[in-house]
Amino acid sequence: MGGLKVYNTMTRTKEELVPLTPGEIRMYSCGVTVYDLSHVGHAKMMIVFDVIARYLKAAGYRVTFVRNFTDIEDKIIRRANEEGVPAREISERYIAAFREDIAALGVEAPDAEPKATDHVAEMVALIERLVAGGYAYVMDGDVYFEVRRFPAYGKLSGKNLDELLAGARVDVDERKRDPRDFALWKAAKPDEPSWPSPWGPGRPGWHIECSAMAMRYLGESFDIHGGGQDLIFPHHECEIAQAEAVTHKPLARYWVHNGFVNLGKAKMSKSLGNTLTIRDIVKRHHPEALRLWILGTHYRHLLEWSEERVEEAARALARLTRLVDDASALGAAAGSVPSAFAGFAPRFVAAMDDDFNTPQALGVLFDFARALSEQRDRGLGTPEARADFVAGVAELVRLARVLGLLQRRLEGGGPPPEVERLVGERTEARARRDFRRSDELRAEIQRLGWLVEDTPGGPRLTRKSG
RNA sequence: GGCGGCGUACCCAAGUGGUUAAGGGAGCGGACUGCAAAUCCGCGAUGCGCCGGUUCGAAUCCGGCCGCCGCCUCCA
Known part of the structure; x- marks a missing residue:
């Protein structure tokens, strides 16, 4: 068999997926910072990694999937201070909202959803190892990673250290030995939550949490690490530096990054942000229509948000759900998949094996749907014909569910x-x-x-x- | 300036060296229908931003050009 190929940002090529432990995939994806409602871009990322996890499971792997919550961060603190509530109240509020939104999108829960604030001890321990190893230094209660000491810095994003220095628009913090150095630990400021540490009270820098939590749940080396394209630099670059400086092992074997959802000219965040939250979209569109629209473009490519495209996806989705309705209305028992329909699953698998080519896989599904409609229109007069049709539809549903589509239960309740x-x-x-x-x-x-x-x-x- | 991506029919979007360039949406013609809807059948790029080159053969490789975009700073 050809085997599953994955595009690895580290090598910029598609590579055959070879798990560290045969038959098992351990993957980590960076989750969201919980200071506000999640938007379409988050939806795409969640759906993409949901589909990757589903496909790996369908392919027979035992999958351990971890996705974190960043629940301590500048924007959370700012918002908490604005509202005059503890940071925890903000993060808990938006974690709950996130869970609702993601559930509405039919995204399966990962195996673990660690929060940064529950893992400060692991982060402190990792920072101590970095300091002891000479990769980090302490300045007035702050701890910085010394980029110069880790020559591989830049290997993921394809940057070299000199260019980074040259173009450094990084805020010039005179206390840093080098502008490229980044914070592992930030000394406590007034009105900020803090945790005790060997360097005094403070809070972790952003990057350290993912290194610490990923290793805590998945080991020092695991298979897939994912996130949005914007995280390649600096976030994932820094994660690699922090982890590999002490372990001397690759943190992850395959780095998978999804493309963005664009909103045309305007920046998604502030002004338009409200109108493009997941909960807003789900009010206007079937969640599976949104999913179909997202999966209709390869995950690494850019998507342009369009209300119109999602409506089109809804019409396409209806073609599939109608078949399901027809099959369930027959109430016939499914036989085994008839040979006329046996060719679709291998085509589907071949598409997905090629770096999760969901647009192509969807093409297979629609070919399948046409074949089924054709057979239905030829007549379902005999019990054999009905059993074949029902079995075919069941097979279609099985494949569609690998993409998280047609998840709705088949009964659906009859008319009153x-x-x-x-x-x-x-x-x-x-x-x-x-x-x-x-x-x-x-x-x-x-x-x-x-x-x-x-x-x-x-x-x-x-x-x-x- | 550095790194990366994109430009395929009216729209969206696969395909990245070799039969007729997937699939979806919209449209048109036909079948079916009291009407409608749905479904099925048929039609639609001799063409893949432009110009050269390599090759028996290129949307696919190479060079140049044009246009668009992302990242390099918190960001999925």
Whole structure:
């Protein structure tokens, strides 16, 4: 078999995925800083890594997936001080919001979701090792990583140290030995939460938390480390430096970074941020339509936000859900996957094996859907035909769920008796060719939230989606 | 200035050396239908930003040019 290939930012090539431990994948992805509601960009990242984890599981790996919460950070502190509440109240509020949003998107929970503030001890321990090893120095209660001591710094982002120095727009902190050095520990300031440390009370720098937590949950070396493209530098570069300076092992074997969601000209954060939060979007669109839209472009590529594109995705999604509706309406038992449909799964796998090529995998799904519709329209008169169709749809659903699509349970609940009665009445009206009455009844049924369509096989009822 | 990416039909988007350039949305024609909807069938780039080059053969490799974008600072 060809095997799964992953694009590794470290080498800038697609590489065959070879786990450190056969049959097992340990992966870490940088989560969010919880100072505000999450937006579309976060949604893309969460969905991308959700799909990667789902696919690895489907491919037979035992997957351990860890995603952190950054719950101590400047913006959280600022917001807390603005509102006059403890930082913890802010972070807890937005962790809860994040969990709701992500659940609405159908993203599976990772195996662990560590918070930075629960792991300060590990961070302090790591910093102590860095200081002891001569990679870090203490200045007035701050601790800095000395970039010069770690020559590999820049290997992930393709930067070299001299250029970094030359173009240094980094804030010139005169206490640092070198402008490129970054903070591991920040001495406590008034109105800031702090933790005790050998260097006095303070709080951790941003980068150290991921090194510490990743190693705490996944070991000194693990398989996949992911995040948004913007994290390549400096965040992941710094993570590597902090970890590898003391372990002398690669922190992660494969670095996976997803492309951004653009909002045209305006910056997503402030002004437009509100209108593009996940919860806002989910009010207007089916979560799976959003997911289909996101997966319709390769994860490493840039996406341009567009209300219109998501609506198109919703229409495409409806083609798949209709098949599911039709299959469940038959109530027939599924047989084994008929040979006519056996070719789709291997094509799907081949697409996903190629650096998680979801656009291509979706193409396979829609080819599959057409084949199923075709068979359905040829006739489902015999029990064998019905069993084949139902089995085919079940196979389609199985594949779609690897992408987190068609997750909705198949039963779905039938129409209420009132609707059933009206449909029956309408069928009679049509039989007498009383089309005026028939159309009245269709309107009536619509008011009750159901759409009735006449198919060669009789009326079909669908719940009207919002 | 450094690093990286993008430019494929009306729109979105796969494909990165070799049969007819996936798929989705929109559109048009047909079948079906009381109407509608859905579905199926058919149609749509002799062409892949532009100009050269390599090759038996390139959207795919090389060179140049044009246009757009991200990162280099907190950021998914």
